[in-house]
Amino acid sequence: MGKHPEAEIEHISLDSRHINFKEFSLFFAIHGLRNDGHQFIDQLQSQGVKNFVVSDKKYINHTELCNFILVNDTLVALQAIGFTPSITI
Secondary structure, three states: OEOOOOOOOOEEEOOOOOOOOHHHEEEEOOEOOOOEHHHHHHHHHHOOOOEEEEOOHHHOOOOOOOEEEEOOOHHHHHHHOOOOOOOOO
């Protein structure tokens, strides 16, 4: 669902605090033990993020020029594409 079907995705993001290439990022709204990534969608939209994977359709905002992919479970969807986040120690 979205207004930009030709969007180019170059980066995958799980952490709303660390998105460098906002227009080319795909944010996965992961529901974790402490936070729910869905809570940050409005903030990220205002910062220029345009592509989201969500598991709750109430967070889909049709008025913004953004793309949303609705899935049953965002973590399972992330695993399905084979993404492994890099860990910095």
